[in-house]
Amino acid sequence: MSTLTMQTLDVPGARLHFEVRGEGPLIALVGAPMDAAAFAPLADLLATDHTVLTTDPRGINRSPVDDPRQDSTPELRADDLSRLLAHLDAGPAVVLGSSGGADTALALAQTRPEQITKVIAHEPPLVELLPDRAEIYAGTEDIIATYLGGDVMGAWRKFMAQANIVLPEGAIEAMYGGERDPQTVADERRWFEHELRATDHWQPDLGALRSAGTRVVVAIGEDSAGQICDRASRALASELGVEPAMFPGGHIGFVEDPAAFATRLRELL
Structure with a gap:
């Protein structure tokens, strides 16, 4: 087992x-709203020969924000990640x-390309690239209004x-009904109220990403066919003139089968 250290870093807000x-070459595993815990099994597998960074994004779980009303945008989170990478100096x-x-x-690839050797973008929800984005x-x-109105399920x-994600009968009730962990509920509310909209509406700088060339890899889960993130990822790959890299599992393949996901990831490193 590799050594795990937990730390905190003050960033603006x-x-x-x-x-x-x-130990070894640095790889960062980042989600939104998923926190560090979601990536822990994958991180353990990669840490045998890499230095692996995981984090709770701002406003989620153990990363408190000064102003809870502030929206979490990709630009803000990229700046946070940039500061973490600079802090590690690895x-x-x-x-x-x-x-x-x-x-x-x-x-981050758009604003601080010198900090990355490769970006593997696994199923980004780039709704702006889809023809039915207005709908x-x-x-x-x-969805946001329904949640804030109290109808969680x-x-x-x-x-x-x-999203065109089909779940087994009764899965919604099992996951989101009954007694729930208060932190999970708080993170969920923050995502609906202050993150979902800003993430869905984010417009990538395609020119900047094209200039990064092969350092940007668009990744898609093999089980995600027809879902919004599959469609958005394929649209991004088309805009960048690259073939998407297929990964095992679906939208959260790294949670479903970390070992298979790690094997595929290593092929791209």
């Missing part, structure tokens, strides 16, 4: 919890970002339907 494992880094964390990673944006507003049902 927030205090970031981050974790470091292993880069440049490979950055694997998943979902909203893929937006974070792409935003999706309207649906997102309805109704909001999740609408979210899954819009």
Whole structure:
């Protein structure tokens, strides 16, 4: 087992919890809203020959913000990641970002390309690149209003339907009904209220990403066909003139099967 250290870093407007494992070339695993715990099994597998950075994004779990009303944008999260990488002084880094964390990673590639050797953007929700974006944006507003109106399971049902993610019968009730961990509920509310909209509406600088060339890899889960993030990722790959790299599993393949995900990731390192 590799050594795990947990630390905090003060950044403008927030205090970031981050974790470091292993030794070797630096790789950062970032999500949004997923925190460091979601990446822990994958991080352990990679830490045998890498220094692995994971973090709770601002406003989530152990990373409190000064102003809870402030929205979490990809630009803000990219600046946080840049400060973490500079603090570690072990880069440049490979950055694997998943979902909203893929937006974070792409935003970092645009603004601080000298800090990265490769960005692997796993299923970024780049709705702006889709032809039906106006309909999706309207649906997102309805989802947020449903959640803030108190209908948690109704909001999740609408979210899954819009994302074209099919869950087993009763899964929504099992995951979001009954007694729930207060921190999980707080993180969920922050995502609906202060992160989902800003992430969905983020517009990447395609010119800057094209200039990064092969350092930007667009990754898609093999089980995500037809989902919004699959469609958005394919649109990004088309804009950049690259073939997407297929990964095992779906939108959270790194949680579903960390070992298979790590094997595929190593092929791209």
